[in-house]
Amino acid sequence: MEKLKMHSPNLTQDNIARIRDLFPGCVTEAKGEDGSVKLAVDFDQLRQELAESIVEGPQERYHLNWPGKREALLTANAPIAKTLRPCRNESVDFDITKNLFIEGDNLEALKLLQENYLGQVKLIYIDPPYNTGKDFIYRDNFTASKEAFEIFSGERNEEGGRLVSNPETRGRFHTDWLNMIYPRLTLAKRLLSDDGLILISIDDAEQASLRRVCDQVFGEQNFVSQLVWEKGRKNDAKYFSVGHEYMLIYAKDLVFLRERGEVWREEKPGAREIWAEFLRLQSIHGEDYVAMEAAISKWYSDLPKGHPSKKWARYKRVDKNGPWRDRDISWPGGDGPRYDVIHPETKQPCVVPEAGWRYSSSDEMQRQIKLGLVEFRKDHTEPPFRKAHIRPIPDAAVEDQVDGDDESGDEEADAELATQVRGSYFYKQSQVAVKYLRKLMGAKVFSNPKDHDELARLIEYVTPRDREAIIMDFFAGSGTTAEAVMKANAVYGTNHRFILVQLPESLEDALASTTGTAKKTVQAAINLLKKNTRPLLLSEVTKERIRRAGEVTLKEDSHEEWKKDIGFRVLKIDTSNMADVYYVPDALDKAKLDLFVDNIKPDRTPEDLLFQVMLDWGVDLALPISKQSIQGKDVFFVDSNALAACFDASGSIDEAFVKELAKHQPLRVVFRDAGYKDSSVKINVEQIFKLLSPTTEVKCI
Incomplete structure (x- = not known):
């Protein structure tokens, strides 16, 4: 009977298997150091297969390299004999929740999850250490020594002689960070689904390095955007006040997203309130749209000045698809198609707009008419108009469906449907998140938490087709991603799941190494944990934040389709459950x-x-x-x-x-x-x- 291997997958062997699929003659079998038979690459044969595409030796090329990169990749691919042990007493709703909280090193966690979530994660959001010189850097076993870096960078020769007068210590600073982030991103990519995305928060310290690493791991062609999050200016700057951070966004396969017609939109302020009022009126009046139109017109007029819904007051007509307004049915820019559109009463062709019909063919026009999205006038002497609903009708979508400013003189509110494309720059003061978290936790226990409302908004924006996506954060920190997922579910009626990973970093060690405000923050976290008789670990503060955030979210108004999952299973990384003899039985003394x-x-x-x-x-x-x-x-x-x-x-x-x-x-x-x-x-x-x-x-x- 076959035994389970009980260790994480050997990704090097997986990669060789992929080469074998493409070039079967280039892969053979050879004995490993432990005597087992493994796949091996015949590089001489592979070079012949790729003779015109090989770059070797000192030949000039464009690529990103640093000391320790090769070792980092080897470490990422190597299997580990570790496991995840469930911890029921620290979990919330262990038996019914779909969420996971993994406590341990995130590199090990990413390895352990390769079999379980390969190609299944829709969205990864991480807020890694920014490498400011003050934040924690994961120290894996492949970081370069100062001497090794100086030889690599040309500052010393192999005999140790100094070659330059000003050593590039800053370069080694980047090297440590690159060696930390590179293997984690490499493993994370494997978990993403074909339509998956990764969002990474970063600041100026490593933005350039991160962009190049992501280009290498995910491919330049899969770069989506670089968002700028302005969080407020500071008056203590000597030159420029830098109050922003970045968010890099890469797709697993951007071509795949485009081919399936993925479009990201979000509701404009005020549109949700109008829709809620429509549903309320519908429950009262049923299909009496005349009564609904009178009631919604009064509702608009009764709104206080400055209410965001007031600018949408032209959406006062109502049908089964919700509030709508009339829009021009002519081709934007002129010179559009011309064909007969028969008026249903007079049976005569309607007058064609001077610019031509908006829809490219008669068949498409008829489809829109059957959907009830074209409204005819009294007779054929005037063109009909099209209906623009406060919420676009999915079946009505055509290539030119999204309205632009094609009617001069219209106000901005009337020039588009009630959805918008997000810009790459947005403003939200960082103190909003700080104050919220202080109130939630009873003290300031995290220094720079992300804003869970903004992250929830982003989650909804980039997952338009998903109702039960897996969302991952392997630098959990303050647990913002967990609360953002719960918030998005509660507001939008989704049932996304989260997987969070956090290192159980000692707060006592952190207290000894920090000063000033940071020291006060760590001490506040320690006080919180002592009060709750918890171990003095950062991961314990994270879990407590998620517990409290779940309770808050549960008390707020929520969408009826949300299943109210505020729980999480706690799993802790530990050594394998199996004794050494399980892995090397032949090496044991008989x-x-x-x-x-x-x-x-x-x-x-x-x-x-x-x-x-x-x-x-x-x-x-x-x-x-x-x-x-x-x-x-x-x-x-x-x-x-x-x-x-x-x-x-x-x-x-x-x-x-x-x-x-x-x-x-x-x-x-x-x-x-x-x-x-x-x-x-x-x-x-x-x-x-x-x-x-x-x-x-x-x-x-």
Whole structure:
């Protein structure tokens, strides 16, 4: 019976397998250092295949390079024997939530999640350390030493002699940051869906470096935009007041987005209130649109001066699709198509607008008429007009559907539908988020939190087709992304899920290394955790923020389609549940084999084992889990029958139990080696499932 590997995937082997798909003659098999057979690339053969496209040696080329880059990539691709252990007492609604909070190093988390969420994450938002010299940098084991950097950059020769008078210490400063961010972005890209996006907040310190790294990881062709977030000016600057940050946006595949016609729009201020009033009037008047038009006209007139909905008062006509106003039906700019459009009453062709019809063909015009989006006048002596609804009708969309300023003299409010394209610059004072979070937490426990309302708005903007997207943040920090997802769900009626990752950084260590205002902020966080008897870790503050934010969101008015998921499963990165003998049984002294009758560490629970099996098998870690007793043995069922797991170690699993379990017909089933009654049962398990549940995949640990 095949055993689960119980470690993260070897991405180098995956990459070689992709090369084999393209150039099968360039990949062979070779023995690895541990004696196992692995795929290997015949680079001589590959060079022949790509003879005209190879750049080698010192030949000039455009690329980004730095000391430690190769090691960073090797580290990203190397598998790790670690796991995620569930922590129910720190979770919220563990059994029913779809959200995850992973505590541990984000590089390890990204590796562990490769099988489970490969190509499934719609949106990644991260706010990584800005490398200002004061913030925390993840120290992986491939950072360059000062001497190695100086040799690489040409400041010293191999003998250590100084070659330049002014060492580029700033360069090494960038190098450490690049070595931190590069492998994480490389792994993150694999998790994105084909229509996926990554949004990265950054400031001037590493904006240029980040842009070049992202061009390399995601491809220049997939760059979407660079947003500028103005947060307010400071009066202490000597030259210019720099109060902005950036947000880089890259697509996994921008061509894919374009080919499927992805368009991003957001509602203009005031449009939502009009729609709410329409729904209220509809509940009163039903299909009596005359009464609804009279009522909505009065509603507009009763609005206070300056109300954002007042500028949309021309949307006072009503039909089944909501409030609408008339718009010109002629071709923008003139010289449009000309064809007959028959008036339904006079049966005569309507007068063609001087600029021609707006729709490119008679068939498209007829489609718009059938949708009820063309309104005819009393007779054919005047052209009809088209309806522009406060909320555009999806079925009505054509290439030129989005209205522009094509009617001179119209006010801005009348020149477009009630949606807009976001600009690349926006203003929101940073103190808004700071004050909100201080009120939520009872003290200032985070220095520079992002604004959850702005992030919620962005989430809705870039996920127009998704109602249940997976949204990830592997630099969770203050937990803003979690609250933003809950806020977006509550306001827009979506049910997006979040996956957050945060390092359990010691606040006591941070307190010792900070000064001034930062020290006061850390001390406030420590005081909060002591009051709640929590460990003094940054991740604990993050979790507490999400708990409180969930309660606040639940109390606010919300969309009826939101399922009100404010929970999260806490999973903590730890060493593998499996003893060393599981991975290298051949290296163990035969005399000591009796000491390892069981290959699982003694401090691990059945639920610990379940989550490592789910990791190994690539099962969604947020699926519902139930536990049943079958012939006196506990059996876990994940999402009913996606996975069944029995970790009984009493040696009492017999054929009768296996047959009973097979009746459930799970897609996958796993047993513990120490659980079988004898070797004959272990041998017969696969045969029993082939007979009673032939689609079940059977493995053991």
